[in-house]
Amino acid sequence: xxxxxxxxxxxxxxxxxxxxxxxxxxxxxxxxxxxxxxxxxxxxxxxxxxxxxxxxxxxxxxxxxxxxxxxxxxxxxxxxxxxxxxxxxxxxxxxxxxxxxxxxxxxxxxxx
Amino acid sequence: xxxxxxxxxxxxxxxxxxxxxxxxxxxxxxxxxxxxxxxxxxxxxxxxxxxxxxxxxxxxxxxxxxxxxxxxxxxxxxxxxxxxxxxxxxxxxxxxxxxxxxxxxxxxxxxx
Numbered sequence: 241x242x243x244x245x246x247x248x249x250x251x252x253x254x255x256x257x258x259x260x261x262x263x264x265x266x267x268x269x270x271x272x273x274x275x276x277x278x279x280x281x282x283x284x285x286x287x288x289x290x291x292x293x294x295x296x297x298x299x300x301x302x303x304x305x306x307x308x309x310x311x312x313x314x315x316x317x318x319x320x321x322x323x324x325x326x327x328x329x330x331x332x333x334x335x336x337x338x339x340x341x342x343x344x345x346x347x348x349x350x351x352x
Numbered sequence: 353x354x355x356x357x358x359x360x361x362x363x364x365x366x367x368x369x370x371x372x373x374x375x376x377x378x379x380x381x382x383x384x385x386x387x388x389x390x391x392x393x394x395x396x397x398x399x400x401x402x403x404x405x406x407x408x409x410x411x412x413x414x415x416x417x418x419x420x421x422x423x424x425x426x427x428x429x430x431x432x433x434x435x436x437x438x439x440x441x442x443x444x445x446x447x448x449x450x451x452x453x454x455x456x457x458x459x460x461x462x463x464x
Contacts, residue, residue: 294440
């Protein structure tokens with residue numbers, strides 16, 4: 241069972257890497273952005289499956305960080321700087337949301 | 353030319369750390385182990401990508417926004433990770449079976 245899961249994961253990652261870097265004919269920035277989007281698929285797996293609520297909070301926090309990197313690469317390709325404005329706002333809201341969710345998980349009320 | 357090469361090296365290192373951190377988020381057995389793997393995503397992953405974009409762009413509008421993003425991520429992300437781990441421990445998430453020592457539990461029992 242464990243070996244089957246290992247093989248499934250390795251085949252999935254290998255197929256994605258081969259298809260992204262050798263078959264897909266796009267610019268290099270879009271190939272790198274595809275790697276980040278594939279990683280965020282794993283994060284969404286942890287959000288859906290995660291056994292406890294703390295797993296889901298960690299996964300949502302990391303999803304925001306991945307999105308910031310992706311926005312920086314998009315701005316580098318399109319030569320526009322407003323993508324990074326979106327990234328800064330996303331970082332701020334992600335931080336506040338993590339703090340509030342951790343407070344709720346801990347069981348205290350939000351105003352102490 | 354040489355500036356773009358150095359920037360692309362930073363971006364590739366960042367993407368690699370992002371992918372490996374998300375793999376650790378999926379594979380590891382425990383909330384605390386997953387948090388420890390996922391925080392590597394921040395300090396080397398997305399901050400590496402942002403540093404690469406800053407090296408490519410130089411001191412213009414976009415570059416300063418990216419630098420602000422790096423400072424903001426470095427300030428807020430360890431705080432969020434620490435408070436999520438503390439809330440998870442206080443809300444009673446079980447540690448994995450291979451744990452050898454839990455000093456925070458001993459400290460809390462000593463304080464009560």
